[in-house]
Amino acid sequence: MKTKKSYGEKNDLNLKTLIALTKCFHSVRKRETTTIREGGLTLPQFAVLEILYHKGDLRICDIIEGTLSTGGNMTVVIDNLAKDGLVGRYPDPEDRRASLISLTEKGVKIMEDIFPRHVENISSIFQILEEDEKKTLVKLLKKLGGVEL
Template sequence: MNKKKISYGLDSDLNLKTLIALSRCYNSVHKRETKTIKETGVTVSQFAVLELLYHKGDMRVCEITEKVLSTSGNMTVVIENLVKDGFVERNIDPTDRRVNLISLTEKGKKLIADNFVKHTDNIDNIFNVLSDAEKDNLIKLLKKLSGV
């Protein structure tokens, strides 16, 4: 059966194809990128929090929420589960006793330390199909598209 191709104009047709290609690429990269995270036994959001604290140190919940691009309601649940599982702890902020700082526990540090190199190796495998120049160009294009 031959389907009739509907056109919305050259610009719109190309824009739609671009959106589809970008969406498929994102889904493919994300699926492959999260494979090693899921093997750690934590969720992608939990891994993002652990990785952030590992590399940046103790943070307030609002800072974590902003850095991992999450909602405050979701982040509260993520952090609650990390506390419950012994990966992070809450400590009073010495500069503002009304605020809690979230800190990695030894268990949390060990999980990230034991798995982050495997995670970066996986990311390297995903992006090594591109040359350095292509990666630089892709970053510029994505920032331009994002309005950044």
């Protein structure tokens, strides 16, 4: 019979907390992506369309920062979205070396279809929590992530 290895009460609790947080994240992410996949998009594609839908035309560097993505992957994602006619590129009038990425009509229509279902899905995921629990969770996650409140 295996005995449980201990690294001390505090360290064991830290490890247990990390495992619970990781399992929770994966579970929520899996349920979150349901409506995205049903809409025929990957998570990175949805992230690009979503930020453009809510923020307007952006440079690639702003999309990368806003979606917490990497540069190499983002170029491929945007190229694929452009091939599908969901986004377009045009020169940035403030910096001709840079391009702005914008949603096309087709991209807007897809977001108008998917995003309301995405919001409903997110609401169903978080309905298990009371409003004050959600606020506390946000505060704790920001604190743990070192994000300013």
